[in-house]
Structure formats: structure tokens, C-alpha cells
Amino acid sequence: MKAVHFGAGNIGRGFIGHMLSASDYDVCFVARNPKKISMLQQRQEYPITLANKQQDTTIVNNVTAINVNEQRRVAEEIASADLITTAVGVSALGDIAEPIAKGIYLRMKANNYNPLHIIACENAIGGSTRLKKRIYPFLDERTRAKAERYISFPNAAVDRIVPAQNHEDPLQVTVEPFYEWVVHRPALLDGFKEIHGVHYVDSLEPYIERKMFTVNTGHCVAAYLGYLAGFRTIRQVMSNSTLRAKVRHVMEETGAMLIRKHGFDTEKHQKYIDTILERFANPNLTDQVTRVARSPLRKLSPHDRLVRPAMQASEFGIAIPHLTSAMAAAMLFDDKRDEEAMKMQHIIRENGLSSFIHDRMGIPEEHPVHQQVLTRYEELQRSKINAVLT
Ligand SMILES: NC(=O)C1=CN([C@@H]2O[C@H](COP(=O)(O)OP(=O)(O)OC[C@H]3O[C@@H](n4cnc5c(N)ncnc54)[C@H](O)[C@@H]3O)[C@@H](O)[C@H]2O)C=CC1
Numbered sequence: 072m073k074a075v076h077f078g079a080g081n082i083g084r085g086f087i088g089h090m091l092s093a094s095d096y097d098v099c100f101v102a103r104n105p106k107k108i109s110m111l112q113q114r115q116e117y118p119i120t121l122a123n124k125q126q127d128t129t130i131v132n133n134v135t136a137i138n139v140n141e142q143r144r145v146a147e148e149i150a151s152a153d154l155i156t157t158a159v160g161v162s163a164l165g166d167i168a169e170p171i172a173k174g175i176y177l178r179m180k181a182n183n184y185n186p187l188h189i190i191a192c193e194n195a196i197g198g199s200t201r202l203k204k205r206i207y208p209f210l211d212e213r214t215r216a217k218a219e220r221y222i223s224f225p226n227a228a229v230d231r232i233v234p235a236q237n238h239e240d241p242l243q244v245t246v247e248p249f250y251e252w253v254v255h256r257p258a259l260l261d262g263f264k265e266i267h268g269v270h271y272v273d274s275l276e277p278y279i280e281r282k283m284f285t286v287n288t289g290h291c292v293a294a295y296l297g298y299l300a301g302f303r304t305i306r307q308v309m310s311n312s313t314l315r316a317k318v319r320h321v322m323e324e325t326g327a328m329l330i331r332k333h334g335f336d337t338e339k340h341q342k343y344i345d346t347i348l349e350r351f352a353n354p355n356l357t358d359q360v361t362r363v364a365r366s367p368l369r370k371l372s373p374h375d376r377l378v379r380p381a382m383q384a385s386e387f388g389i390a391i392p393h394l395t396s397a398m399a400a401a402m403l404f405d406d407k408r409d410e411e412a413m414k415m416q417h418i419i420r421e422n423g424l425s426s427f428i429h430d431r432m433g434i435p436e437e438h439p440v441h442q443q444v445l446t447r448y449e450e451l452q453r454s455k456i457n458a459v460l461t
């Protein structure tokens with residue numbers, strides 16, 4: 072069976088490529104970095120190291136790569152693939168839509184009616200559905216009708232912390248031992264080759280919301296608070312008891328919403344939070360605050376890890392003082408190397424806070440969360456480090 076994976080980055084190599092190869096898929100990465108592409112073509116394998124005490128290392132094999140700009144080759148790979156996965160970043164899904172559409176066209180022209188599954192492995196709710204919406208405009212009506220029958224886009228949740236890499240071997244990737252990949256089972260077509268270790272579920276929403284609004288919310292909160300307090304790594308943030316408690320409080324606020332909405336067992340959810348705090352604090356993993364905080368406009372958008380749980384909690388009447396503080400901290404993220412951070416600061420300067428909260432975060436002025444975020448922003452801005460560390 073053949074899998075085509077877009078994005079040979081941290082999650083691509085450190086999680087998805089590994090899982091697919093271990094399930095006997097031949098994996099072809101569609102990538103951008105010429106050096107990595109040529110190394111993958113030559114070696115057809117790479118090492119993956121677990122961030123545990125022993126630094127256990129295994130070899131991922133049966134892999135190769137092609138350049139995303141080689142349009143004909145990419146289309147040919149898609150035309151004969153059984154599975155397409157992506158880990159390019161949700162904002163880049165639009166960039167890979169046309170190459171995928173060209174492959175689908177070629178596939179249908181060649182009368183290949185074997186089932187094809189396309190799974191976006193991004194930090195987003197409904198990532199595969201979003202990708203489908205980007206691909207379809209590039210298909211003619213006939214190909215689209217065939218795609219509706221033979222191609223499915225199961226949504227998924229992926230969870231594994233894979234920081235930026237710093238190895239002599241550019242292909243080597245260090246990953247945390249924990250992983251969870253959940254796929255929406257009803258979207259699977261007959262003939263799908265199961266991926267070992269994936270959890271197939273009938274209803275994805277509780278899983279993706281639990282993951283996004285606990286792991287991703289907590290992680291970015293650690294990053295935004297840590298940034299204001301002057302820390303460099305997530306491990307340093309988690310070693311500070313005040314900040315660790317603040318991260319926990321935010322996860323407890325989103326947790327109260329998740330328990331209410333999805334009926335999770337309170338005790339089990341508390342344990343889930345504890346496990347995640349331990350994962351963030353992993354002494355064998357070095358993860359930069361700026362990586363986890365990256366792209367604040369996306370992270371503050373209406374359906375992402377901060378605003379969406381805040382609005383849902385508010386609907387249930389759950390108080391969210393820590394979450395609104397964290398949202399304010401995110402709005403103060405001003406790392407010069409982060410394009411979105413710079414754009415956000417420009418928008419706030421030009422249009423003002425209130426309009427940013429309304430236009431970019433989708434929180435109407437009359438909504439109580441709007442005022443809470445404003446107030447917390449002003450407090451934090453007055454005394455950045457003091458307000459964060461007390
Ligand atoms: N790193 C992590 O811990 C986790 C990341 N994710 C998600 O996985 C996705 C990827 O994240 P990372 O691997 O951390 O980022 P990354 O930056 O390491 O990898 C992204 C890769 O996609 C490639 N890419 C971008 N546009 C492309 C295009 N048009 N064609 C081909 N390749 C393209 C980049 O060159 C890069 O190698 C994101 O959506 C992220 O939210 C999800 C869970 C955990």
C-alpha cells in the first residue's frame with residue numbers, strides 16, 4: 072500500500088511517517104527542502120529518537136520523497152496512492168490543494184477507482200473537511216462526482232509533541248514518547264488499510280475538542296505566559312510553580328466546559344490534565360517558547376484553542392478568569408521573528424484593541440468575554456512580568 076504525505080517536517084517525519092511505515096505503507100513525502108528530499112531519496116530511511124532517559128532510537132524505513140514543485144510526479148504519485156496525509160500547517164492547506172486536485176484528476180482519468188483516503192493531520196477542527204473544500208474548486212464537475220464516490224476525507228486529531236530539531240543528521244527527529252492519533256471511523260471506505268496504533272472513533276468531536284482545548288490550549292498558554300515572563304523554553308516555564316499553576320487553572324476552566332459538554336468523567340479528566348502537564352515538563356525535551364507560541368493570529372482566531380473554548384464556557388456560565396488572561400497574554404506576543412505576531416501588533420496599533428477582539432477573534436463588543444479580555448490586557452500591559460509571575 073502506498074501513502075503520500077505532504078510535509079516532511081517535525082510531525083511529518085516524527086509521527087505520521089513513522090506510524091505509516093510501521094503499518095507497512097510505503098511512504099512518499101512531498102516536501103520543499105531539496106537537501107532533505109535528496110537525503111530521503113538516497114537513504115530511504117531516517118532515525119527517530121524518543122525523548123526518554125534512554126533516548127531509544129528506531130529506524131523508519133520504506134520512505135522516499137519528491138519535491139512539491141515537480142507537479143507531474145506529485146500527480147502521478149497521488150494517482151496510484153491508497154492514502155494521502157498532510158502535516159504542513161493549517162494555513163498551508165490552500166497551497167497543496169491544487170497539486171492534490173491534479174493527482175485526483177489523473178487518477179480518475181486512469182479509471183483508478185480504488186478507495187483513496189485523504190487525512191489532514193493538522194492542529195485544527197475539521198482539517199480534512201477544510202482541505203476538501205480547498206481541493207474541490209480545482210476539479211471539473213465529472214471528476215468531482217467521481218471523487219465523491221471513491222475519495223473520502225476523514226477528519227482526525229493528532230497529538231505528539233515534536234519540537235524543532237537540532238541534530239547533525241538533518242533527517243533525525245526527536246519526539247516525545249506519548250502519541251495519540253484519532254480518526255473518524257464513519258468516513259472510512261471499504262478497503263481502507265488500518266494504521267496500527269490509530270484510534271478509530273464513531274464521533275470525533277469529543278476527542279478533538281478534548282485534545283485541542285486541553286493540550287493545545289495549555290501548551291500555548293504556557294508559551295504566551297512564559298514569553299512575557301522572559302523564559303526561553305517550555306521546560307523552564309513548567310519549572311516555575313506560579314506559571315505551572317496558571318497553566319493548570321486554564322486547563323481546569325476549559326476542562327469544566329468539556330466535562331459539561333461531552334459528559335467526561337471528572338476524575339479521569341483531571342488525570343488527563345495531570346498527564347499533559349507532565350508531558351509539557353518532560354526533562355528530556357527542549358521546546359522553544361516561540362515555537363509553541365507561533366502564529367498568534369491563527370491561535371486567537373474564532374475556532375481555535377483560545378476563543379472557542381472561552382465562548383463555549385461562557386455559554387455554560389463557567390467563569391474563565393485564567394483563560395481570558397491567557398488570551399490577553401497571547402495578544403501581547405511580539406516576537407519579531409514571527410510574521411503573524413508582527414502583523415497582530417500592527418493591527419492592534421492601527422485599529423485598537425476592541426476592534427481586534429471583535430474582528431479577528433470574533434467576540435462581539437457586547438459579549439462579556441470581550442470586556443474581560445480588554446481588562447486583562449490592560450492589566451498585563453501595565454506590569455508585564457509582575458502580573459504574569461504573581
Ligand atoms: N510539532 C508538533 O508537536 C505538532 C504539530 N502538529 C501540527 O502538524 C502540522 C505541522 O507542524 P510541524 O511538523 O510542527 O511543522 P514543521 O514546520 O516542522 O513542518 C511543516 C512542514 O511542511 C512543509 N510544507 C509547508 N508547505 C508545504 C507545501 N506547500 N508543500 C510541501 N510541504 C510543505 C514545510 O516545509 C515543513 O517541512 C501543523 O498543522 C501543526 O499544528 C500537530 C500536533 C503536534
Ligand SMILES: O=P(O)(O)OC[C@H]1O[C@](O)(CO)[C@@H](O)[C@@H]1O
Pocket residue numbers: 194231232233286287290291362363364365366
Ligand atoms: O502547531 P501549532 O498549532 O502552532 O501549535 C504549537 C505546538 O503545540 C502543540 O500544539 C502541543 O503539543 C503542538 O502540537 C504544536 O506543534
